[in-house]
Amino acid sequence: MMPSLFRIDLPDAATTASLGSALARALPRTCVIWLRGDLGAGKTTLARGAIQHFQPGARVKSPTYSLIETYEIGDLTLHHLDLYRLRDASELESLGIRDLEGDVMLIEWPEHGGEATPAADLQLSLAHTATGQRTLEAVAPSERGSWVLHQLRQFLQADGYKPAADDGFA
DSSP states (O other): OOOSEEEEEEOSHHHHHHHHHHHHHHOOSSEEEEEEOSTTSSHHHHHHHHHHHHSTTOOOOOOTTTSEEEEEETTEEEEEEEOTTOSOTHHHHHTTGGGGTTSEEEEESGGGGGGGSOOOSEEEEEEEOTTSOEEEEEEOOSHHHHHHHHHHHHHHHHTTOOOOTTSSOO
16 A cells, blocks of 8 residues: 655755646546645645646746635646635635535645635645755545555656655655
8 A cells, every 4th residue: 555655855946846747647636735834835836836737838826815726627626725814714714615625726824724724635745954955745644645645656756756765655
């Protein structure tokens, strides 16, 4: 069985975007992905890579002020949410968060939505390293998330990713 946790080094923005593209290829029609990390950790870059996989050259901005950006991609609907500026978790209900269920949701700053934030199938935590690079840790708390991680692993290996021995990915 595929491990439900792994870590990946992200030496630059291009690698982060490539990871987003690999994630896009692994997405089912419905999935909730939490994107966690400090400001500047690469959450929007990863989301941009996923969205641009489907719509190359698309202008993908962080939904920091609009809170939700929706992309219709064939028979897939992808919602990119940024909850950083959410003042109260009850705002998610007024934004119609329940209407988005059944689609793909990439949610930045999910902790700002409290219990109103849909449960994650996959949690991606991005962090800065001491050397100025970034790492990503993926955790799959659901069966769907484990399936996505398995698919992601297949795509990363096909793309030539060489995991470190201690990253849980091998």
